Amino acid sequence: MRTARYTDQVLEQVERRDPDQSEFLQAVHEIFACLEPVVERHPEYAANAVLERLVEPDRLVKFRVPWVDDDGMVQVNRGYRVQFNAAIGPYKGGLRFHPTVTESVVKFLGFEQVIKNALTGLPMGGGKGGSDFDPRGRSDAEVMRFCQSFMTELQRHIGQFTDVPAGDINVGAREIGYLFGQYKRIRNEYSGVLTGKNLEFGGSLVRPEATGYGLCYYTAKALRVLRNETFENKTVVVSGSGNVAFYAIEKAHMLGATVITVSDSSGYIVDPHGIDLDVVRDIKMTRRARMSEYADAVPDSTYHEGSAGIWTVPCDIALPCATQNEIDGDAARSLIEHGCRVVCEGANMPSTPEAIAVFQASDILYGPGQAANAGGVAVSGLEMSQNSMRLPWSFEDTDQRLRDIMQGIVAHSLDAAKDYGREGDLMFGANVAGFVKVADAMVAQGVC
Template sequence: MLNNEYLKRVYAQVEQRDGDQPEFKQAVREVFETLEPVIEMHPEYEANGILERFVEPERVVKFRVPWVDDSGKVQVNRGYRIQFNSAIGPYKGGLRFHPTVTESVIKFLGFEQILKNSLTTLPMGGGKGGSDFDPKGKSDAEVMRFCQSFMTELQRHIGQFTDVPAGDINVGGREIGYLFGQYKRIRDEYSGVLTGKGLEFGGSLARTEATGYGLCYYTQEALRVLRNDSFEGKTVVISGSGNVAIFATEKAQELGAKVVTASDSNGYVYDPEGIKLDIVKDIKLGHRGRIKEYADRVPGAEYHEGCAGVWSVPCDIALPCATQNELDGEAAKTLVANGCTVVCEGANMPSTPEAIETYQANGVLYGPAKAANAGGVAVSGLEMSQNSYRLAWTFEETDAKLKSIMETIVADSLAAAKEYGVDGDLMAGANIAGFTKVANAMVAQGVC
């Protein structure tokens, strides 16, 4: 609920201007509902129009992406790059290729990215981009032609000191490679303009694992500090079966947990003996198959149509790693009724407002996405550093830096929560810690 007049006025402006953008409005309201003590304590934010500027992107780029499919037919998709805030560094954020991509989706992701990047302590602003193109079912040649067309326009708006995109849903090593090759071809320069690159051409060890590993480092640290507990002996439900879910599963298993689920857009598998990760990797990373295949290959595993049903599986810890708003109020109530006491988010905004209310009303340890899944962009930032230095760190060096960053995010979130009177609230603390750093930079830089 919004009580502060300044917060109410700016949110009303968002509703008026962006009433057709539900995901963006949801993201803004969730942050605003935690900022009241900050706004009360810092009248200079209102005097400098910080909130009005904070919710308005610095630049919105929207463009057509024409490409030719294997049958010779011309296809046209929409491309986006939203450069939201550069107060603390060049714009940084992934590219998402998925049929559900709209301006609202990209804006909510970019808005969240401002705070996420701030929390990493690295000098990166917030941005996001993508297209409604769907790589699934496309040949490598079709994906290459699309990526080349997409980059032909995008290259006008990015650069290693301006805006550094990375991958997101459906944008992995293959897509980043095609995008980087086209950028290099057009601009005739070899720079760290994209992260998530292959190791052969400037990528960082541990980048593929970073979001999933970082999610578990964050969860483990939050459990240690707030519950004097750990992953050891816990049953974990994970949604998704992409990079985030796969490597969250890997790290949770290393930390002593039993992960019992994996899912994709068609359904989920439940393996009471614990997910066999080598089989999931073969299905998803080896030949881009469907998760249903797991049940065909593993005796005792069950496949269920409909991915939302994954939240009916009893667990101690839930790690949603699929997509936005995948976990609603009813699913959250089911999780709580089945004994779940920890929810930390690997996907971006996977919990609806009703789900978050359920967590908070029932004392669930809740780690919001902007903090819990910041590991991916953190290692992207480390990749930028390695590119600038023209060197490469070992996996162990990068992983140690990632672990330290995620533990620092927990500490900074809890410190901010305590300072502003919401002790122990990881969500409010993350919003406050991320926001105040950016807001103070905006005040210092004047009206721009």
């Protein structure tokens, strides 16, 4: 017989089983903190062990990835794919190539992906994967050989009706192309097994822009509903310089804001006149160089070593778009002290639990990553639909669908929050809305 504190029991079980998986435990704690009133209202969730099943992946694949570098030396990396929950659709989630990738990291990403995908309203379950391989400084030929080796194993576990990976950190159009080519070569099958593909072989318009644009659509809707404000004339701080940051900057500028920062792992740029995206594109997307070069190319801009100082830059809105746990409690307090009143997350879990507590105890409008950065997977889902129909959609049509999905996430989150007496709490509402959809499907499908 389960007691009333069902969530606490399951948390204790997760901590006992996975004590060394700090990122995964953080994600579980963050979502479970919102679920106690839900499971109290729905005793069928405890009776069907929904939480115990939700925190345990359907399967986790870990494999060796051997490949040969340009010097003829054999290198060996680790590959992962976690297939977390398929209650509402095939597993869906990106691949991350970065030295920080571990089992804990892919599990936290996959767990959050379950909630995120449910919020989009599209039929997608949650998964994630990647490798501790670092493509920075590697030639195209080395990246190709690594991707081919990685896919040689991964192809056994994925498929358009089973698991559809996409890109994530350091996995862009180049890597997706190499992965898709190897899948097609091995399986003799042309299908929508990967998203984020080039337009020439089944990709979708708006996919590169989707997470950054979606973040701004989400933020704009939340601003309008909760503050009766817009992006117009706001000063915005954005971290990161990958696809998410780049297109968040672009869309924020289009909406009338001035974005004054951009960053990478070495430091950050402050440009009081607004970030010049042509310069960023040349540095990061063409030459794959360091962001410090921006200050040499753009008058009046300054470069600052280290990434933490970016949260001391005065702003109205902060859009963290780099990586997990980039904002700690001190950074959160600094943002507030320097005038920030809106934080919406473009990265996965960029705020620590202490930072989130600071936001929620203040007047900050806080949009959590599992909701605010759902635009990427939303357009990935739309790419899957286009692949199934063998029909491409226009940029305008796809962009409007993305806008509708992100605005819908805000509305559904606020409805769920109001239903449980937490009116205006976007984090609570997002976790509850996503969880209930998945939990109801799990109960309806029996013990599986």
